[in-house]
Amino acid sequence: MNTQKNKVKKSLYKTVTKMVPAVFTALVATGLGFIALYTSPVPMIQDFGKMLTIGLVVSFFLGVFLLIPILFTRDYFFSNTKKKTKEQQVEKRLKPSKVDALLDWFTKKTIAFRWLIIALAFSAAAFGIWVDLDANVETDVETFMPQDTQELKDIHKLRDIIGSTDQVSIVYEGDNITSNQVIKWVDKLTATIGLEFPNVVVDTKSITSIVKLMNDGELPDGAAFSEQIVDLPEDQLKLFLNESQTKGVITVGIEHLETEDLQLFIKDLGIYLQKHEMDAIKTTITGKSVLDVEMIKGLTTGRYQMTLLGMGLVFFGLLLIYRHPIKAFIPLLPILFIVGWSGLAMHFLDISYTPLTATLGALIIGIGTEFTVLVMERFYEERKNGSQSVDAIQITNKKIGKAIFASALTTIGGFSALLASDFVILNNFGQMTLINISFALFSTIVVMPPILIILDRFVKVKGVH
Structure with missing residues (x-):
């Protein structure tokens, strides 16, 4: 023992x-x-x-x-x-x-x-x-989930009806973004972005497009514009302007893209904004789609x-x-x-x-x-x-x-x-x-x-x- x-x-x-x-x-x-x-x-x-x-x-x-x-x-x-x-x-x-x-x-x-x-x-x-x-890199988040789920089917159905469920936001900021000059600049961007990227952009919206709907497609000048945005519902107004009216947003509805194509579009959109930039106005491209690009890029590169x-x-x-x-x-x-x-x-x-x-x-x-x-x-x-x-x-x-x-x-x-x-x-x-x-x-x-x-x-x- x-x-x-x-x-x-x-x-x-x-x-x-x-x-x-x-x-x-x-x-x-x-x-x-x-x-x-x-x-x-x-x-x-x-x-x-x-x-x-x-x-x-x-x-x-x-x-x-x-x-x-x-x-x-x-x-x-x-x-x-x-x-x-x-x-x-x-x-x-x-x-x-x-x-x-x-x-x-x-x-x-x-x-x-x-x-x-x-x-x-x-x-x-x-x-x-x-x-x-x-090697191929799969960057479409939708491909990661089960393809037969009802939630994914609903997204595809909604996309077929309204044309887009994805968007990027162009944030512009300055000291006086409701001035007549800035308003015309925003209105021009809202109208021309879709023409510049016809295969990607589905629709664009900004504070000027909302006001134009109230005026049969006409854009009022100066004081008339400021008076009309005051009359807008607060929930609708804050989607496009902050309370101090120093920042505004142009929302760009886009087709559902692979991350590489989305990254290319965001790059081209940035170049387009630089060509049409306005003094004293700073623009930034942001939104969930931009964050998705950066996230996938960070995850899949540098392995x-x-x-x-x-x-x-x-x-x-x-x-x-x-x-x-x-x-x-x-x-x-x-x-x-x-x-x-x-x-x-x-x-x-x-x-x-x-x-x-x-x-x-x-x-x-x-x-x-x-x-x-x-x-x-x-x-x-x-x-x-x-x-x-x-x-x-x-x-x-x-x-x-x-x-x-x-x-x-x-x-x-x-x-x-x-x-x-x-x-x-x-x-x-x-x-x-x-x-x-x-x-x-x-x-x-x-x-x-x-x-x-x-x-x-x-x-x-x-x-x-």
């Missing part, structure tokens, strides 16, 4: 001194990858990064201060030492399981074909990055910058920990492959980037780095114990291969719930996350061993000659 308890104590000691530091290193690397999300100009992406980081830290502390004590308590106080004889325990230790035998055979094959594996992995990643540079920033932060973080550039680079090389493979998968599956899938780079770094760091840590632990590189990677895959498989499968199971969503944006995000987790598992088990064998010659291990 005392022998069994001593073994449990030794297991606890080895776990705390060997495994916890390795997991902490993986935690730091993963957290540094998520920091890239904080650089996004969109608050929802920043919050996504914060929640990922918080979840990461909470999981680590629960594992160290809750899971390990539970396992220790189970084995120390409740283990059944009479269950197996000493001979049976020795036999079990000597006889490898079928999974261990499979991992051992598989590792030997990956080492034997290491140069072919690296060449194929690099070629596929390079091609994936190349095609991903011209490679975020990915490269994340990888750079991980590299420098690992460099500070290991004090060796090759050891800091090794865990990132499989991640670089996964980034390319992910782009290749999206290309062949014809999946466009959305505000959610644009964050996949950070997720790839987070999930993949955890696996690769743990494998590398165990590999160099075996090397320090005197094993040669080939033996060390075989022992590594046998010892933690099953744990990585279990971790990947549980993560896949969690994200699989997104596939049941009716929202296209969530479904695509779930689908690509499952693919990337599978790539991370494949890269760790298949590509990581050849990388370690090839680059091991550049890493000096203490006690190994």
Whole structure:
């Protein structure tokens, strides 16, 4: 009984001194990858990064201060030492399981074909990055939601009836916007914008168009105009003028456009306003459509910058920990492959980037780095114990291969719930996350061993000659 308890104590000691530091290193690397999300100009992406980081830290502390004590308590106080004889325990230790035998055979094959594996992995990643540079970006918010919902059908029906449900607003401001000169300028803009953009603009409205309706299409001058706007209902007047009459609005109803076309229209409209600008009057194009353009632009652009920033932060973080550039680079090389493979998968599956899938780079770094760091840590632990590189990677895959498989499968199971969503944006995000987790598992088990064998010659291990 005392022998069994001593073994449990030794297991606890080895776990705390060997495994916890390795997991902490993986935690730091993963957290540094998520920091890239904080650089996004969109608050929802920043919050996504914060929640990922918080979840990461909470999981680590629960594992160290809750899971390990539970396992220790189970084995120390409740283990059944009479269950197996000493001979049976020795036999079990000597006889490898079928999974261990499979991992051992598989590792030997990956080492034997290491140069072919690296060449194929690099070629596929390079091609994936190349095609991903011209990947489609889905910017129409309406395509993100279930297409058979009644609310979306109602919007389409309303659009068919009135011609438009989208609009931009031109805000003009000055000291005296009800002067005769400004009124004529506003009236001219209201009439000519539709003529300038006939394929986009459906209708335009301003305070002058409302007053003209009251005067059979005629625009009164000066004092007569001011008197008539005073007689307008307050709820109607405040749609086009503020109370102090220093700001006015021209509303422009437009066709429903893809974000790229809408962005082009807003740019052209800005140029048109500059050509017809008036002294002492400042104009600004605003409205929900303009905000949508900026939001989608912020969400979907710069995905490679975020990915490269994340990888750079991980590299420098690992460099500070290991004090060796090759050891800091090794865990990132499989991640670089996964980034390319992910782009290749999206290309062949014809999946466009959305505000959610644009964050996949950070997720790839987070999930993949955890696996690769743990494998590398165990590999160099075996090397320090005197094993040669080939033996060390075989022992590594046998010892933690099953744990990585279990971790990947549980993560896949969690994200699989997104596939049941009716929202296209969530479904695509779930689908690509499952693919990337599978790539991370494949890269760790298949590509990581050849990388370690090839680059091991550049890493000096203490006690190994």
